[in-house]
Amino acid sequence: MIDTIKKHITEVENFSSTDIEAIEAFRIKYLGKKGLFNHFFSDFKNVPNEQKKEFGKTVNLLKTVATEKVNDLKEALENKKEEKGIYGDLTRPGEPLGLGTRHPISIVKNQIIDIFSRIGFNVSEGPEIEDDWHNFTALNLPEYHPARDMQDTFFIQTDPDILLRTHTSSVQVRYMENNKPPIRTISPGRVYRNEAISARSHCFFHQVEGLYIDKDVSFADLKQTLQFFTTELFGKSKIRLRPSYFPFTEPSAEVDVYWGLETETDYKMTKGTGWLEIMGCGMVDPNVLTNCGIDANEYSGFAFGMGIDRIALLLHQISDIRLLSENDVRFLEQFKSAF
Incomplete structure (x- = not known):
């Protein structure tokens, strides 16, 4: 048993x-x-x-x-x-995965960074909440300077010396304080101004500002740099520089690119002139160099600044700047880019 x-x-x-x-x-x-x-x-x-x-x-x-x-x-x-x-059935063909899309602001910003990186510019960043010195005073805008009225500013109520930056020039000030020439940098970022929101303007937008400081830098260097940039980004090689005024550059100029008059949209964008304003620029004021601890007798330089949002509207034929911040997936899915 x-x-x-x-x-x-x-x-x-x-x-x-x-x-x-x-x-x-x-x-x-x-x-x-x-x-x-x-x-x-x-x-x-x-x-x-x-x-x-x-x-x-x-x-x-x-x-x-x-x-x-x-x-x-x-x-x-x-x-x-x-x-x-x-x-499930491991032999069954997989479901196709939809490719993600980048925001048009990111696409244009990355294109600009790529263009300037090819000629030796690095990228610098700084805080969006700034103090009065870096946003105004160091840039040749002392207290009660009338040019401050050109930028409607969001101040922090608990401290009148603290504000939301109105331009990324404040990043350039910080960079000059912590780096010795030669300096070649661009500063992309979001900025804030107390403006009415409409199809063409917003209370926050994005800028890229560039700075080049070295010995014997001239206005001709500035023009050639901008000529290279506009040709690479827009495919348009014809530009013009019109005299203008900025407190932190002297002399100063507005940069226009010849867009052309081939379509009805071109007429609307350029108001029938064919010319389109894209940025401001100029030679860095010696007072700004001195404020940042750089010897203005030995060094000179140029600076420029442009709005990323406005360029994105131009390149992608977007009619309303508010679309860039509404996060509508139907709108964002239209943009495909390798950048």
């Missing part, structure tokens, strides 16, 4: 199946009410006394081995079923 039970134990240990019905039949055969375990257990009273101990151990071992075998096979089936539920 004991040898028969041991044969069944070996049979149980060797049993394997991935069929749930076969596993259930196996369970019933050994562990069911009329199964072999109960059959052997009921014969316990007929076993000679000297064999009862060994017989009992062998019968219990059969029950243990059969129970573990059934549990292991069922668990394996459950794991396989769960894996199939998660991944």
